[in-house]
Amino acid sequence: QQQVKQSPQSLIVQKGGISIINCAYENTAFDYFPWYQQFPGKGPALLIAIRPDVSEKKEGRFTISFNKSAKQFSLHIMDSQPGDSATYFCAASREGDNDMRFGAGTRLTVKP
Amino acid sequence: DAGVTQSPTHLIKTRGQQVTLRCSPKSGHDTVSWYQQALGQGPQFIFQYYEEEERQRGNFPDRFSGHQFPNYSSELNVNALLLGDSALYLCASSFTTGTNTIYFGEGSWLTVV
Numbered sequence: 001q002q003q004v005k006q007s008p009q010s011l012i013v014q015k016g017g018i019s020i021i022n023c024a025y026e027n028t029a030f031d032y033f034p035w036y037q038q039f040p041g042k043g044p045a046l047l048i049a050i051r052p053d054v055s056e057k058k059e060g061r062f063t064i065s066f067n068k069s070a071k072q073f074s075l076h077i078m079d080s081q082p083g084d085s086a087t088y089f090c091a092a093s094r095e096g097d098n099d100m101r102f103g104a105g106t107r108l109t110v111k112p
Numbered sequence: 113d114a115g116v117t118q119s120p121t122h123l124i125k126t127r128g129q130q131v132t133l134r135c136s137p138k139s140g141h142d143t144v145s146w147y148q149q150a151l152g153q154g155p156q157f158i159f160q161y162y163e164e165e166e167r168q169r170g171n172f173p174d175r176f177s178g179h180q181f182p183n184y185s186s187e188l189n190v191n192a193l194l195l196g197d198s199a200l201y202l203c204a205s206s207f208t209t210g211t212n213t214i215y216f217g218e219g220s221w222l223t224v225v
Binding site: 006032042043045046049089091099102103 | 116118145152154155156157160167200202209210213214215216217218
């Protein structure tokens with residue numbers, strides 16, 4: 001079932017550092033790639049998303065880099081803060097398909 | 113602006129029992145999707161409801177069923193509960209079917225004992 005592979009499983013970063021989470025997908029029909037942030041006991045919250053017509057999208061400290069030929073995309077968190085400590089999920093879907101496929105998640109810990 | 117609301121937040125059921133979970137979509141949204149998130153895993157699509165009909169279904173058995181009401185709220189029903197059904201059940205809403213931008217509620221934690 002899994003069509004999106006996410007790495008690493010866990011990540012520890014010092015405050016102020018850059019956090020990088022990677023995802024790879026299999027289905028070339030996917031055309032929407034969001035990232036979700038989930039805090040313990042909460043539902044996933046949409047963080048940022050990209051479509052394959054652009055190679056990068058930046059919103060504040062969060063940047064998605066997209067490599068269509070490699071079928072990979074990544075989330076970069078600049079100036080990581082302890083409040084960013086959460087589990088991050090990448091996902092992929094295609095227009096008209098309501099079944100969004102999620103990666104297994106990356107638990108990010110930002111140390112003060 | 114109310115987000116996606118779900119109830120109950122936590123519940124414990126016994127194997128073989130039935131459970132009903134409820135969801136109200138975000139204001140202005142008419143489409144509801146349900147996801148199952150096992151501990152340590154990403155969410156998995158169960159099904160989606162739009163215009164009171166099931167529009168698409170993921171790889172889940174018929175024990176999982178749902179309903180959407182005229183006010184767009186939705187229910188997820190699971191019959192003959194198994195221990196493996198223990199998970200966080202997430203409701204997500206969107207502006208319309210086929211739209212990728214979905215917003216999740218905080219989920220209902222189901223424990224089957």
